[in-house]
Amino acid sequence: MSQEKHMESRIKYLFFPKSVAVIGASRSPGKIGHEILRNIVEYGFKGRVYPVNPRADKILELKCYKSILEVPDEVDLAVISIPAKFVPAVLEECGKKGVKAAAIISSGFKEVGNVELEERIVEIARKYGIRFIGPNIFGVYSAPSKLNATFGPTEVLAGKIAFITQSGALGIALMGWTIFAGIGLSAVVSLGNKADVDEADLLKYFVNDEHTKVVLIYMEGLNNGRRFMEAAMHCSLKKPIIVIKAGRSERGARAVASHTGSLAGSDVFYDVAFKQCGVLRALNVEEAFDWARAFTELPEPKGDNVVIITNGGGIGVMATDACSDYGLNLMELPRDLIEEFKKCMPPFGSPKNPVDLTGQAAYDEYSRALKVAFSDDRIHSIILLFCQTAVVDPPKLSEVISDIVREYKHCKPIVACYIGGEECQKAMRILEQNGIPAYPTPERAVSSLAAIYRWAKWKKKMLKKLKGK
Amino acid sequence: MTMTPRELIEHALKEGRTWLYEHEAKMLCSLYGIPVAKSRVAKSKEEALKIASEIGYPVVLKIVSPDVLHKSDVGGVIVNIKSEEELVKAYDRMMSSVKEKKPDARIKGVLVQEMVPQATEVIIGGIRDPQFGPAVMFGLGGIFVEIFRDVSFRIAPIDEEDAWEMIHEIKGFQILKGYRGTTPADIEALVDAIVKTSNMLTENSEIDQLDLNPVFVFEKGVKVIDARVILRK
Numbered sequence: 213m214s215q216e217k218h219m220e221s222r223i224k225y226l227f228f229p230k231s232v233a234v235i236g237a238s239r240s241p242g243k244i245g246h247e248i249l250r251n252i253v254e255y256g257f258k259g260r261v262y263p264v265n266p267r268a269d270k271i272l273e274l275k276c277y278k279s280i281l282e283v284p285d286e287v288d289l290a291v292i293s294i295p296a297k298f299v300p301a302v303l304e305e306c307g308k309k310g311v312k313a314a315a316i317i318s319s320g321f322k323e324v325g326n327v328e329l330e331e332r333i334v335e336i337a338r339k340y341g342i343r344f345i346g347p348n349i350f351g352v353y354s355a356p357s358k359l360n361a362t363f364g365p366t367e368v369l370a371g372k373i374a375f376i377t378q379s380g381a382l383g384i385a386l387m388g389w390t391i392f393a394g395i396g397l398s399a400v401v402s403l404g405n406k407a408d409v410d411e412a413d414l415l416k417y418f419v420n421d422e423h424t425k426v427v428l429i430y431m432e433g434l435n436n437g438r439r440f441m442e443a444a445m446h447c448s449l450k451k452p453i454i455v456i457k458a459g460r461s462e463r464g465a466r467a468v469a470s471h472t473g474s475l476a477g478s479d480v481f482y483d484v485a486f487k488q489c490g491v492l493r494a495l496n497v498e499e500a501f502d503w504a505r506a507f508t509e510l511p512e513p514k515g516d517n518v519v520i521i522t523n524g525g526g527i528g529v530m531a532t533d534a535c536s537d538y539g540l541n542l543m544e545l546p547r548d549l550i551e552e553f554k555k556c557m558p559p560f561g562s563p564k565n566p567v568d569l570t571g572q573a574a575y576d577e578y579s580r581a582l583k584v585a586f587s588d589d590r591i592h593s594i595i596l597l598f599c600q601t602a603v604v605d606p607p608k609l610s611e612v613i614s615d616i617v618r619e620y621k622h623c624k625p626i627v628a629c630y631i632g633g634e635e636c637q638k639a640m641r642i643l644e645q646n647g648i649p650a651y652p653t654p655e656r657a658v659s660s661l662a663a664i665y666r667w668a669k670w671k672k673k674m675l676k677k678l679k680g681k
Numbered sequence: 682m683t684m685t686p687r688e689l690i691e692h693a694l695k696e697g698r699t700w701l702y703e704h705e706a707k708m709l710c711s712l713y714g715i716p717v718a719k720s721r722v723a724k725s726k727e728e729a730l731k732i733a734s735e736i737g738y739p740v741v742l743k744i745v746s747p748d749v750l751h752k753s754d755v756g757g758v759i760v761n762i763k764s765e766e767e768l769v770k771a772y773d774r775m776m777s778s779v780k781e782k783k784p785d786a787r788i789k790g791v792l793v794q795e796m797v798p799q800a801t802e803v804i805i806g807g808i809r810d811p812q813f814g815p816a817v818m819f820g821l822g823g824i825f826v827e828i829f830r831d832v833s834f835r836i837a838p839i840d841e842e843d844a845w846e847m848i849h850e851i852k853g854f855q856i857l858k859g860y861r862g863t864t865p866a867d868i869e870a871l872v873d874a875i876v877k878t879s880n881m882l883t884e885n886s887e888i889d890q891l892d893l894n895p896v897f898v899f900e901k902g903v904k905v906i907d908a909r910v911i912l913r914k
Contacts, residue, residue, distance in 0.1 A: 437812030441836065471826070471892045472806025472818045473911075481810045484834045488843075677842070 222343040223409065223417045225313035227354035227399055229288035230259045232361060233280050233311070235302055236294035236318075237263030237271050244317060245293040246271070247363040248351060252291075255360035255368070260285060280309050289313050291351065291361050296320030299347070300332050307340025315361060315402075316346035322405045323348050334407050345409045349402035350380050353387070356423045362400065364388065371396015372425040372508045373501075374418045376411060378403045378432045379458075386430070386497065394644060395501055396508075398423040406435060412443035419447040426507040428500055429455045437481070441489045448490030449674060452507050452667045455491050456500045457482050490670040492663055499659065502651060506660035509647045510625040512668050515592035517543035518661070520566035521581050522597035523573040523604075527631060528566035531595055531654035538662035540593075542566075549588060556580040566597075574603050575612045582613065586620040593625045593665075595657060596648075600632025606639030614646035622647055625664055629657040686712050690887050690912060698747055699912045704792050706908035710893065713877045716870075717905040720794035726772050730765055732793040739763045739796035742771050744779055748786040750909075755782040761796055797904055800897035801857060801866045804832075805875055807882040807891040809913070815882035819844075819875055821853040822895045829853075837879040844875035857898065866898040874903050889913040 232252060238245035245265075252261055253272050261274060262283045268276040277283050280290060280302070290311045292302060296318050306314060314337070321330040330347065337344055345352060351362030355370035364384040368391060375390075375397050377383030383402050390397060398421070401414060411429060418424045427447065434440050444453055460479050486493045494500035518540050522528040535542050545553070545565050553563035556577050562568040567585075569577045578598075585594050596613065600606060617626060628643050628650040630636040640650035651657040684692070689709055693701050701709065707717040719736050722745055723729035733740045744757030752758050756778030759771045772791065779786055802822030809815050813836045820832035833850040835843050848854065848871060859865035874896065882888055890911040897904045 434812055437810070437836075438814055441813070471804060471894055472808045473890045478810070478812075480834050481813045481816060481836065484816070485813050485836050488836055673842075677840075 219341060219343060220413070220416060222312050222341065223413060225288045226315065226343070226345060226352050226401070226409075227359070227417075227421075228357050229313070229359070231262065231285055231287050232257065232259060232289045232291060232359070233262040233264050233277075233283060233287045234361075235264040235280060235290055235292045235306075237265045237268070237276065239265075239268055239271050244363045248291055248293060248317070248361055249274075251360040251362060251364075251366050254366050256358045257360070258358050259288075262287065280305050280311070283309070287311050289315070289361070291315045291317065293317040296326065296329060296347070300329070300336055303333055303336045303342070307336060307342060311340075311342055314342055314344035314346075315349065315352050316344050316404075316407075317349055317351060317363075318346070319348045321347045322407070330405065330407050337408055343409055343413075344407070345401060346404040347407060348380070349404035350384050351402055353397065353400035355396070355398045362387070362402070364400070365391060367391060368400070369394065369396040371398060372423065373397050373504045374399040374401075374414075374421070374424040374427045375430075376401045376403060376414055376427065377430040378406070379430055380404065382430060389497075390501070393501070394641060395505060398425075410435060410440075412436070412439045415440075415443040415447040415453065419450050424451065426451060426504050427453045428504045429453065430497075430500075431455055431457045432459060434482075437485060441485050444486075444491050445489040445674075448667070449671060452503075452663075453491045454494050454500050454503050454507075454663075455486060456494050456497060457486070490667065490674065492667060498656075502649075502656050502660045503663040505644075506625075506627060506649045506664055507667075509622075509649055510627075510664060511622060513592045513625050513665065515590075516541040516665075517591055518593045518595060519543055519545075519585050519591050520595045520597060521569065521578070521585060522566050522599075523569050523571055523578075523601065524597065524599035525562075525568055527597045527599055527629070527654055528568055531597055531629070531658055532566060534655045534658035535595075535662075538658055540658060540662050540665060543591060546590070549584070549590070552584045552588075553581060556584065571599070571601050572603060575609060578609060579612050579616055582616045583620075586616065586624060591624070593661060594627075595654075595661065596626060596628040597654060597657075598628070598630045598632075598636075600630065600636050606630060606632065606635040607642055610639040610642035610646075614643060614648065617646065617648055625661060627651065627657040627661045629654045684708065686881070686885055690885060694887070694912060696747065699914050700750055701910040701912070702745055702747075702789075702792075703743060703752075703908060704745070706891070706910040707905060709881065709910060710905050710908055713881045715874050715877050715881075715893070715905060716903060717908070718794050718797050720792050722790045723793050724790040726769065729772055729791055729793050730768060733762070733765070733768055736793060736795045738768075740768070741794040741796055742768070742775055743792040743794065744775060745789045745792055746779070746783075746786045747789065749779070749783060755779045755786070797897055797906055800899045800904075802895040803857075803871065803898055804892065804894040805878050805896055806832075806893070807837075807878055807888065809882070809886075809889050815879070815888075817847070817875060817879045817882065819847045820851060821856060825851075825853045825856075835879075838883045839876060839879045841872050841876055844872040844879075847875060848872065864900045867901050867903060870901070870903045871896075871898055874905075887912045
């Protein structure tokens with residue numbers, strides 16, 4: 213194995229360590245060194261845990277070691293939460309111990325101008341072949357190994373979205389928010405100063421991680437744009453990458469001697485670089501997770517034809533507008549399909565696309581229309597809309613819809629939007645649990661389906677290009 | 682005398698310039714197969730007359746000075762010169778204007794250029810970003826780029842398909858395609874010029890920024906009318 217491959221292979225120990233040492237583990241609740249250890253223990257990490265603290269014998273019922281060198285076991289991952297100035301010495305010990313990966317939580321490096329100190333830890337890590345995230349981070353979470361080595365919330369939901377964040381506070385906050393929103397994560401990585409591991413390294417890892425279906429990145433800036441593009445291109449061919457890039461309004465501090473220079477704000481390059489390597493840029497957190505949820509659950513569409521099924525004209529028109537805004541192709545229904553849809557609705561319904569089942573539509577109308585849409589090969593994607601009415605119990609509708617989608621083995625992308633009261637919230641949760649992404653507005657549902665189309669289109673184009681070469 | 686791109690750039694840097702003279706920039710374009718307006722440098726009025734008669738009137742005169750990057754600002758560009766008499770007058774007017782507006786400017790000569798018939802104006806640009814390296818830009822000339830900033834970018838290198846997308850991406854694309862009876866512009870030639878600009882940027886790491894502005898797009902073919910190349914110090 214080449215040196216480079218060897219270093220790359222060590223990144224997996226951030227997510228699948230057999231043993232973890234928490235250096236700077238603390239007895240005092242509220243201290244970072246305590247909360248990380250508590251999260252590791254309470255979340256039920258599958259491997260072995262070793263707190264390291266020279267002034268404690270036991271923390272959270274675990275035997276404590278004076279130094280990592282005293283741990284009578286191999287240590288794969290070291291989580292380091294001690295004052296910055298002690299980090300080099302401790303990292304040196306980690307190296308001697310044969311630690312493979314580290315999460316350096318400590319702050320007080322480059323972010324406050326301590327460039328030299330940061331360079332020193334990079335040097336030490338290189339010397340011993342340790343790969344590390346940070347410094348200046350909140351930790352790492354890995355769903356399959358049940359590792360929550362963060363000082364974020366404890367009960368993170370396991371899922372298929374790998375979330376990489378450059379921002380600490382926002383990252384922790386979003387971890388909490390995903391729990392509230394019922395969104396599952398396969399991994400969370402806090403990047404901090406990116407002294408060693410950066411976005412490109414992680415993309416190279418997640419592209420082959422069977423637990424991850426989509427990568428979501430909160431980014432402020434890259435250290436090496438070209439390297440990111442290469443890794444992103446490679447990853448996007450297999451898995452979608454969604455990026456929230458903050459600092460859109462920022463203008464590059466460039467000496468402008470040309471017209472071209474005056475037209476190129478620094479954000480322009482991020483924007484086109486993303487486009488060129490298939491990265492989907494979300495404008496905000498909500499959009500990013502909306503898309504990620506869709507990618508987690510839905511198959512790739514086999515064609516461009518989208519059909520809207522609704523019980524309300526207004527919401528149907530809004531979805532139609534959104535389709536036009538996001539470049540989705542509302543299918544012109546052929547005669548025979550119009551006849552089929554006509555059978556699913558009262559005489560005053562509209563069998564054209566959007567298929568309007570009318571406000572009196574209930575379980576039977578929805579299930580028949582949905583079956584038509586699923587069984588006909590000319591229809592490739594479905595947008596299902598529902599405005600709450602008294603004739604339908606929303607959770608029950610969700611059960612009916614889920615049964616049909618299951619019956620057709622999730623063979624086509626379907627997104628849903630319910631508008632109404634609390635019952636609709638509950639009902640949408642049921643859809644989510646059954647692998648149908650649901651959204652509170654038609655625009656968000658359409659935008660999410662459109663993201664899937666954008667990615668599929670890029671991939672098709674790129675594969676064709678690569679084949680031609 | 683034919684120089685390689687490397688020689689052209691090194692020559693300028695050796696002279697202490699961080700930019701290429703217009704004729705050097707155009708030579709660079711030519712070396713990459715991008716068509717440019719016919720032009721030659723004259724060291725005297727007599728030589729200018731000779732070159733003009735060879736190129737054919739009308740012609741354009743542009744000042745050549747290591748101290749003048751923005752030629753129009755010092756009266757260093759005079760267009761549509763139709764005869765020898767006009768050229769003599771234009772030459773004298775330009776010299777006195779440059780001397781008045783920039784007294785210490787060293788004048789190396791004048792560039793005599795063919796007057797190219799009006800066509801659809803576009804701009805092809807290049808820039809080097811510290812993060813992503815070389816990138817190319819495309820836009821329609823005039824108010825489209827000045828006011829609407831209607832341009833598209835790509836990180837270089839790019840291929841024909843990318844260039845084609847860049848052209849189609851701008852809002853003013855319809856103008857190139859032809860509208861209300863105007864003739865459509867030669868998109869294929871434009872694609873070719875953009876790809877070659879991308880090659881120029883990726884193969885010459887000394888180029889920091891460049892403007893081919895304007896580039897005229899005809900029904901058949903394109904021509905670079907003015908070119909500016911800024912080098913890295």
